[in-house]
Amino acid sequence: MINTVKxxxxxxxxxxxxxxxxxxxxxxxxxxxxxLAEGNIPEPQYTQLQIDAVxxxxxxxxxxxxxxxxxxxxxxxxxxxxGEDLVAIEAxxxxxxxxxxxxxx
Amino acid sequence: MPYNGRTPTxxxxxASDIPAGSVDSSKILDGAVALSDISGEATVSLKSGRKNRIxxxxxxxxxxxxxxxxxxxxxxxxVDRMVTNNTTNTGTYTVQQSSLGNAKSLRFTATAAxxxxxxxxxxxxxxxxxxxxxxxxxxxxxITISAKVETxxxxxxxxxxxxxxxxxxxxxxxxxxxxxxxxxxTLPLEASMVLTRSxxxxxxxxxxxxxxxxxxxxxxxxWVAGFFGCSTLSTQWAKTIGNFINVTELQLEEGDRAxxxxxxxxxxxxxxxxxxxxxxxxxxxxxxxxxxxxHFHFPVTMRVSPTxxxxxxxxxxxxxxxxxxxxxxxxxxxxxxxxYTASAEL
Numbered sequence: 001m002i003n004t005v006k007x008x009x010x011x012x013x014x015x016x017x018x019x020x021x022x023x024x025x026x027x028x029x030x031x032x033x034x035x036l037a038e039g040n041i042p043e044p045q046y047t048q049l050q051i052d053a054v055x056x057x058x059x060x061x062x063x064x065x066x067x068x069x070x071x072x073x074x075x076x077x078x079x080x081x082x083g084e085d086l087v088a089i090e091a092x093x094x095x096x097x098x099x100x101x102x103x104x105x
Numbered sequence: 106m107p108y109n110g111r112t113p114t115x116x117x118x119x120a121s122d123i124p125a126g127s128v129d130s131s132k133i134l135d136g137a138v139a140l141s142d143i144s145g146e147a148t149v150s151l152k153s154g155r156k157n158r159i160x161x162x163x164x165x166x167x168x169x170x171x172x173x174x175x176x177x178x179x180x181x182x183x184v185d186r187m188v189t190n191n192t193t194n195t196g197t198y199t200v201q202q203s204s205l206g207n208a209k210s211l212r213f214t215a216t217a218a219x220x221x222x223x224x225x226x227x228x229x230x231x232x233x234x235x236x237x238x239x240x241x242x243x244x245x246x247x248i249t250i251s252a253k254v255e256t257x258x259x260x261x262x263x264x265x266x267x268x269x270x271x272x273x274x275x276x277x278x279x280x281x282x283x284x285x286x287x288x289x290x291t292l293p294l295e296a297s298m299v300l301t302r303s304x305x306x307x308x309x310x311x312x313x314x315x316x317x318x319x320x321x322x323x324x325x326x327x328w329v330a331g332f333f334g335c336s337t338l339s340t341q342w343a344k345t346i347g348n349f350i351n352v353t354e355l356q357l358e359e360g361d362r363a364x365x366x367x368x369x370x371x372x373x374x375x376x377x378x379x380x381x382x383x384x385x386x387x388x389x390x391x392x393x394x395x396x397x398x399x400h401f402h403f404p405v406t407m408r409v410s411p412t413x414x415x416x417x418x419x420x421x422x423x424x425x426x427x428x429x430x431x432x433x434x435x436x437x438x439x440x441x442x443x444x445y446t447a448s449a450e451l
Contacts, residue, residue: 001179010426014412020425023410025304027450 002035005042012042060105062094157367158239159310160377161186162252162355164209167202168384170448174201176216180229182450184211186377190229195221198228198343203351205255205285210353213313219343222317227334228343230313231352234306234451236408237269241302243359248289250310251363255351256281260340262350264290267309267332269300272335276325288312289363294329304408306451310357313350315343379405381450388442391419402431403447411447418443 006013011021012032020028036042064086070089072078080086166185175183176197180190183200190199196219203212205438211231219228254262259276268274299307314320314334338343342348354366369377383403391399399422401404403411407429415422418434419441426433432447 008424009426017414019413019415019427021410021412021427023427025409026412028412028448 007042007045021050060103063099156358158357159355160181164211166378174199188232193219193226196226205353208353210351212351215343215348218346225319228315232311234309237303237307239297239307240307245362247293250357252288252355253353255285258348263335263339265311265334268298271332275328276336285323293360315341382448384446388444399434407449409449411449414446416444
């Protein structure tokens with residue numbers, strides 16, 4: 001039974017759990033062809049919400065990585081390198097923390 | 106010396122001239138009986154090679170459910186290669202791999218009575234579809250279908266044979282009694298029964314079909330146009346709670362008589378099933394997302410590029426491509442187990 005059909009790179013995602021190739025003779029693909037012939041339109045592979053969620057998760061990951069890569073600069077005994085502005089780095093870390101807090105991830 | 110024996114019978118000697126037990130192998134010289142001395146009728150039941158066109162007729166392979174019961178409210182495969190369908194919306198039957206004597210079997214039990222079998226509402230019982238490639242040589246020939254079917258009711262069990270495109274049907278009622286029944290149905294296939302020698306659906310065999318309208322015919326024992334699974338005299342067994350049919354040793358073979366059931370080694374039967382459905386036997390661990398593209402090769406080339414369902418998968422993992430030989434999974438962003446099924450059923 002067809003409940004939902006979404007586009008996938010090489011075929012269709014049927015009922016959110018079956019990847020159906022565009023292969024003649026495949027029973028599910030034959031059923032989808034009939035479903036399309038009836039005028040039905042498959043959904044895009046991802047909704048805008050899903051695309052936004054993936055983008056947000058990636059940005060959060062960038063912020064986390066930045067914090068992890070700069071933690072050591074604020075340990076006792078760390079000596080700033082020539083030209084390194086720890087104040088500016090700390091400000092950037094604050095922005096990263098704020099972004100992560102607000103992201104809800 | 107006078108002749109005291111029996112007066113010789115004029116040629117040809119017939120069976121009445123040979124007392125029972127008087128001829129054993131010591132009386133027949135090596136080479137005395139040539140193949141040309143034996144009529145075709147005498148050897149008809151001596152079949153060589155593979156004879157059973159049904160895959161998993163022994164009901165032993167159950168990749169999907171591994172012996173667990175399935176409550177049938179829609180359609181789906183049960184043990185491998187055996188499918189059922191319940192479109193009634195009024196009742197259920199439970200299907201489970203079971204046993205009958207020493208054999209594994211497939212048992213259908215009415216667990217909530219089907220009350221509406223009008224129009225196209227059906228409770229299928231067992232359906233097995235054979236691929237064109239495996240039956241195209243039988244066009245125009247006589248075939249015999251046999252099975253053991255246990256029931257707890259007496260009546261007419263319908264056995265139906267459907268052609269490639271569901272446009273021709275042959276329905277037979279087999280009288281059954283409570284207990285184990287040997288079902289034997291012999292029929293001639295029509296010349297164009299199987300449309301092509303391809304990987305498409307060929308002959309369908311249906312046992313225990315329930316319907317009281319569209320798919321019921323008054324004609325039995327001959328080919329009729331249309332799709333019919335039972336006759337007006339068939340017992341609608343699924344209408345009574347507790348009724349069951351328990352089927353095993355399902356065989357379809359060339360010829361006009363049923364021979365002993367062909368038991369194939371389990372490894373061979375499993376490999377035959379893999380052409381249509383494969384479930385990874387145990388989860389495989391994806392140790393790192395960095396493994397990137399992951400190819401899983403199927404143990405047998407499948408009938409067509411299969412539909413793949415990920416039962417367990419790390420975050421992000423999706424199907425990138427399937428072919429009859431392998432599936433490619435990509436985009437995992439985490440580690441974890443991978444478990445999937447691949448279906449190329451008819």
